[in-house]
Amino acid sequence: MPQVRTARSLLGLMLCTLLLAACNDTLPKATAITHMRVLGARTAVVGDAGRSTPKPGEKATLSWTMAFPSVEEPASELSSLFISCTAPTRFTGIPTCQEFIDAVQSPAGGASVALPMKGGSCKGFEGKSFIQGTIGESCVKNTPKLTVAIEPDSKVRAKLVMGIICRNGTPFVNPATAGLFGCAPSAGAKASDVETLGVYGTIPIEHSKSDDNQNPDIGLATFIIGSGSGTDLDGVAPWAETKPADVPATDDDCKDAAMQKLLLTLDGEKDTIRVEYPASPRELHQGEAETLEFSVYSTAGALSRRFTLFAPEHPAVDGKVQDELTWQLSKDEKAAVGPNGKLVRFWVTVLDHNGGFDSTMRAACVLR
Numbered sequence: 001m002p003q004v005r006t007a008r009s010l011l012g013l014m015l016c017t018l019l020l021a022a023c024n025d026t027l028p029k030a031t032a033i034t035h036m037r038v039l040g041a042r043t044a045v046v047g048d049a050g051r052s053t054p055k056p057g058e059k060a061t062l063s064w065t066m067a068f069p070s071v072e073e074p075a076s077e078l079s080s081l082f083i084s085c086t087a088p089t090r091f092t093g094i095p096t097c098q099e100f101i102d103a104v105q106s107p108a109g110g111a112s113v114a115l116p117m118k119g120g121s122c123k124g125f126e127g128k129s130f131i132q133g134t135i136g137e138s139c140v141k142n143t144p145k146l147t148v149a150i151e152p153d154s155k156v157r158a159k160l161v162m163g164i165i166c167r168n169g170t171p172f173v174n175p176a177t178a179g180l181f182g183c184a185p186s187a188g189a190k191a192s193d194v195e196t197l198g199v200y201g202t203i204p205i206e207h208s209k210s211d212d213n214q215n216p217d218i219g220l221a222t223f224i225i226g227s228g229s230g231t232d233l234d235g236v237a238p239w240a241e242t243k244p245a246d247v248p249a250t251d252d253d254c255k256d257a258a259m260q261k262l263l264l265t266l267d268g269e270k271d272t273i274r275v276e277y278p279a280s281p282r283e284l285h286q287g288e289a290e291t292l293e294f295s296v297y298s299t300a301g302a303l304s305r306r307f308t309l310f311a312p313e314h315p316a317v318d319g320k321v322q323d324e325l326t327w328q329l330s331k332d333e334k335a336a337v338g339p340n341g342k343l344v345r346f347w348v349t350v351l352d353h354n355g356g357f358d359s360t361m362r363a364a365c366v367l368r
Helices: 007-013 098-104 255-259 331-335
Strands: 037-045 059-067 078-086 129-132 135-141 145-149 158-167 169-173 181-185 195-204 222-227 264-266 271-278 292-298 307-310 320-328 342-351 357-366
Touching: 037 195, 037 292, 037 342, 037 357, 059 158, 059 195, 059 342, 078 098, 078 145, 078 169, 135 145, 145 158, 158 169, 158 181, 181 195, 255 357, 271 292, 292 320, 307 320
Parallel strands: 264 357
Antiparallel strands: 037 059, 059 145, 078 135, 078 158, 129 135, 158 195, 169 181, 222 271, 271 320, 292 307, 292 342, 342 357
């Protein structure tokens, strides 16, 4: 796993998989959606969705951004189990609730902390939550989404959320295993049909104004795509956000949607993607503009890089910070495009290194 920069940045940086250390750009196909992936999670204070740092007595909702290689893999097949507790004062290896650490280090030695959900499995408890003191357990169906309450008298710096996301499986917790969580095949599903992702992250708690952090708004970003290097991108219209209703039901039948101008049409040759963001709305921390980190992923083709970083000193052009990357289908991928086209989906995420996160999705139809 990568080193944790700060507790504030851990959740926005990535709710990293416990089984797959997919948190850096050194892994093969870091930008390719070839299996179910968690791209990040947005923390939004209930009643003040722009803020990512809840105060004592408030609640915060975590919404995970999920990506699948095919549109025929819906989030309705997901079940998740999450534990929320006090974040440890020090991270050493796999994150552990501070309550568990305190129990082990108690004078009694080896004392245990009982989890609030009896039996350990979400079977029969879908959509239910259990709370015992500062520890909570939640069984979530469909898109992973969780609301965590911050105790009114809380003095801790952060909440820890850890758990597992199962596709075609029922999550359970097993304290006897190193991974803590597992997924049992759903009724009628084979063990080979089950996909699992272990996740963790922290929710920083706002105890003073200096702790405040706002989520970056990806709706302020502009994404422009144009063909070939050397093309004057200033003449290319912004790439409009894709509406879920415009996405075809299958990956190999997007021609009609493209002809109706519901989707951008591409030919699979090298295209330049320009990312732009207004320079002025960037939040200030200690008088300095926050760093914004954009990542782009796709279900087909290759992107020239994953990260596009806008540091405080990044120069602005016409009031915007901007940079470019490229995308292109391989020769084999182009040859495999059928008469009805090939749907390609792009996810774009942004995090601010202070716990803020946002995401959006674009889609295009590759035609012969």
